[in-house]
Amino acid sequence: MKNKKIIIVGGGQAACQVANSLRQQKYDGSISIFCSENYIPYQRPPLSKKFLSGEIDSDRLYLKPDKFYKNEDINILLNSYVQEIDRKNKTIIYNDKHKMQYDSLVLATGAIPREIQTEKEDLKGMHYLRTIDDVKKIRNSIKNSKNMVIIGGGYIGLEVAAVSRAMGLNVTIVEMADRILERVTSPVVSDYFSSYHEREGVNIMTKTRVEGIEGNGLVRSVVTSSGVIKTDIVIVGIGVIPSQELAKSCGIEVSNGINVDEYCRTSDKEILSAGDCTLHPNFYYKKSIRLESVHNAIEQGKTVASTILGKKIPYNQVPWFWSDQYNLKLQIAGLISNYDDYIIRGERGEDSFAVFYLKDGKICASDCINRAAEHMVSRKIISEGISLEPEKLVDESRPIKDLLN
Ligand SMILES: Cc1cc2nc3c(=O)[nH]c(=O)nc-3n(C[C@H](O)[C@H](O)[C@H](O)COP(=O)(O)OP(=O)(O)OC[C@H]3O[C@@H](n4cnc5c(N)ncnc54)[C@H](O)[C@@H]3O)c2cc1C
The missing domain is CATH 3.30.390.30 (FAD/NAD-linked reductase, C-terminal dimerisation domain)
Structure with a gap:
């Protein structure tokens, strides 16, 4: 394997796991990770929990220390966006003009926040939450804020609500569905979390649609189907969409995610994929699913490494996830x-x-x-x-x- 070249696109949980598992399984060829962010791979879960609250700083987020990549001879390219795959010549094109060849390519491109469709999208104080940089901006905005509106009553919205209440903000959650967490859990658990948040002082508005976001440079109010809410800061947490454009543009099959089989192979068998960006078969539930969880990114990362090294070990996991609130x-x-x-x-x-x-x-x-x-x-x-x-x-x-x- 000495002369083999593996390229991993994406620098998150799944990418880090693929590289780590390859080395653990004694792969001695080259590994390059291309990451569009300016940080070595880090954990995202604390972003809406202890990193947002300031309990931990960014050093504690990194999955592996800097020296790991040097010691393991993993070439990590930050601020490097891969925009094209030339499958015929097994080459990627990044940062506009640079090229690199691969023998195996791994797409670990993750997901990006779903954007809200409003006319005023560039107001200061309006935020999405996916990256370290997003949280730095949110923390800055919080310093000058008293009132926060969170659009979306999913896990991220609820975690932000819990942290923000502890910081003393007045928090309103606007949720379009009949109940919070509707997509992911039962009414009994939704009701429990609703009551808990309300006891902590969070105002929850369900069956409420956002019709506009107003401000003048700075966000000032959210217009909803149930009235106008004055605010200093808005956090939008309405789900994510898989980052699959790169795969799609080179003809790899995608649907709600990059289609992979149980060995994490895409429709091009030299190209594999892991993490939030994949639509994969689940053995237990007998259907294809897309998961947004650390466990899935880690386990698919291991599967990708095994597949590249010729060991046929199918991905076969019961999904699990966690959320910390209060x-x-x-x-x-x-x-x-x-x-x-x-x-x-x-x-x-x-x-x-x-x-x-x-x-x-x-x-x-x-x-x-x-x-x-x-x-x-x-x-x-x-x-x-x-x-x-x-x-x-x-x-x-x-x-x-x-x-x-
Ligand atoms: C705020 C927050 C809280 C969370 N909390 C939990 C939790 O409590 N429990 C849990 O299990 N999961 C949680 N998750 C989900 C979990 O973090 C994700 O499932 C996990 O990070 C997925 O890893 P990934 O490697 O697939 O994708 P990502 O972590 O999204 O990494 C993908 C990386 O690829 C880069 N990239 C994309 N396209 C390109 C390209 N063309 N070229 C170069 N680089 C590219 C992106 O910039 C990104 O850095 C949370 C997520 C967030 C955002």
């Missing part, structure tokens, strides 16, 4: 969509309980709030297809781990 750690296992019943372990109004979602009597997903053990056990139950009587799951007289014995 003193609550929510951990989600599986996909909460196609369940026909649910049961609760613990008291749902308290700061610690677990919701197990059932399909045909078997656990297919769970939401665990400050219940790490229940989360771990439910991942095992789902991945191994274990059947348990629901009465046993709710019986708190036995530790959850004992159920697996």
Whole structure:
């Protein structure tokens, strides 16, 4: 493999994992990572949590220290945007005129925030949240703000709300759907988080559409279907779209993401893909899905490395995710969509309980709030297809781990 050249496009969680796994598996050819950002690969989850609150600084975000790339002979090119792939000549074109050849190419291009369609998009004080630079700007805006409007009641919006309340801002969440977290969880968990945020002083407006954003250089108000809300800062958190234009423009199959098989191969077998940008088959739910999670980026990164090195190990994972809000750690296992019943372990109004979602009597997903053990056990139950009587799951007289014995 000494003379082989691997190029990775994107410098996030998945890109870093691919490079790391290649070296761990003794690949000794060249690796180049092209990243359009000016930072070595970093974790995004703290951006809406402890980095936003100022509890940690950017040094703590990096997935690997600078010296890792030197020691492992990984060529990392920052501020380097790959704009074209010439598949015939196995070459990428970056920063307008530079070219580099590859033997294997990995697309780990992630996702970008979905933009809100309003006329005034360049008002100061209006923000999206995806990068370190975004958070630096948000923190600056917060310094001069009293009132914040968050558009979108998903995980990122709710995490920003929790941090911003602690910083003393008046926070309003505007959500178009009937309830917050509608896309990702059940009404029972949405209601719980709604009540929690409201108790913390967040104003939540559901079934409310944004009709405009007004200001004069500086954002001043958000016009909604339920009235005008005065504000100093707006955070837009209405989801992301996969970064797939590069793949699409060179004829690789894309749909809602770059289409890959269980080995993370795209429709061109020399080109692989991992992370938020992929639409991939999920063994457990028997459908193609696109995930925006650290776990998926890491596991697909490992799969890509194995595939390049000729080991056929399919990606075969139960999805999981987490969200931190106030003193609550929510951990989600599986996909909460196609369940026909649910049961609760613990008291749902308290700061610690677990919701197990059932399909045909078997656990297919769970939401665990400050219940790490229940989360771990439910991942095992789902991945191994274990059947348990629901009465046993709710019986708190036995530790959850004992159920697996
Ligand atoms: C605020 C926030 C909070 C989150 N919280 C959680 C959480 O609590 N738990 C969880 O599991 N997940 C969380 N996530 C999601 C998680 O961070 C992502 O799933 C993960 O970062 C995906 O990694 P990735 O490598 O696929 O993509 P990314 O991290 O998006 O990295 C892609 C990189 O590729 C670069 N790039 C794109 N196109 C090109 C190109 N043509 N040329 C060069 N470079 C390019 C981009 O600039 C970017 O740096 C959060 C995300 C955000 C934004």
